[in-house]
Amino acid sequence: MSRLPSLFLSHGAPTLPIDPTMPSGEFATLGARLPRPRAILILSAHWGTDMPVASTAEAPETIHDFYGFPRALYELHYRAPGAPEVARQAAALLGTANIPTQTLPHGLDHGAWVPLLLMYPEADLPVAQLSIQPHRDPAHHYAVxxxxxxxxxxxxxxxGSGQITHNLRAADFGAKPGDGDPRVAxxxxxxxxxxxxxxxxSLLDYRRRAPHAAYMHPTDEHLLPVFASLGAASDDYALEIQSLGTYQRALAMTNYLFLH
Structure with missing residues (x-):
């Protein structure tokens, strides 16, 4: 098998699978055209730990880590098999790179299962999740x-699953899709x-160099997964951008593919 690409997904709100105004179909199209992997390793903005933790769950539960949403959302489950051997491989590779890592069984939070439900609805690909470290910088996640x-x-x-822009305080949930704050663009x-x-x-120093960085990311846990995806890419990757619009005025739904 040839080298697979790495991805960064802007997973949007948990309602992505059930809200017809959101670009759920584009996630399905993306999954259909990617080379079929033997397993998936996903890093989500919603599982943060002091050091990397790789989940060895044999059958990871679907974690509904949100409240106040429609009942239909809590009835969704993503019953993909786990990939404990991939989790152990990841932990070993990180250990070789002098990045201390733990393993333990853990379910899939919505940053993981929501996009995977759309991309691979048959839930037949083994999945392991790896935590991010919200207190660590982009360089750490690039090294991961x-x-x-x-x-x-x-x-x-x-x-890597997060959001390319993520300022919920600036979000206007009555805004029309595409009616974005110009600072987003x-x-x-x-x-x-x-x-x-x-x-x-420059990317690793984005908080100093990028326009409106602190406004787009008051805290940067939703951007940290992109640096892990970037680090996993080949040095000569080709970038493909899947731009799906801006929602709630401040949340850009953009996915990045690092092709080899």
Whole structure:
């Protein structure tokens, strides 16, 4: 099997699978055209720990880590098999890179199961989740991705799941799709230009260099997964952008594919 790409997904609100105004169909299209992996390793903005933790769950539960949403959302379950051997591989690779890592059984939070439900609705691909470290910087998460690179040569699809812009205080849930704050485009244009140039140095320093960085990410846990996906990519990756619009005025739904 040839090297698989790595992905960054903007997973949006938990209602993505049940809200007809959201771009759920585009996630399904993305999953259908990707090379089929033997397993998935996903890092979500919604599982944060002090050090990386790889889930060895044999049958990871669907975690409904939200409240106040329609009942139909809580009735959704994603019953994919776990990938404990991939979790152990990931932990070993991180350990070799001097990144201490733990393993334990853990379910799939909505940052993991929501996009996977749309991309792979048959739930027949084994999935392992790896935690992020919200108190650590982009460079740490880039190093995590670098350490995981060999998995892409072994049939594992590495996915970072977060949000390219994530300021919920600035969100207007009555806004029409596409009615975005102009600062959203200024930030994403800068970020995507740096990705296209493979300017890793600037990207890792985005909080100082990118326009409106602190406004787009008051805290950066929703952006940290992109640095792991970037680290897992080949040095000469080709960038593909799947831009799905801006919702609630401040939440850009943009996915990045790092192709090999």
């Amino acid at each position: 991705g670098r350490a995981l690179r060999p998995l892409a040569d072994d049939g594992v699809l590495i996915i 200024e930030f994403t244009d800068w970020f995507e230009a740096r990705l296209a140039e493979r300017d890793v140095e």
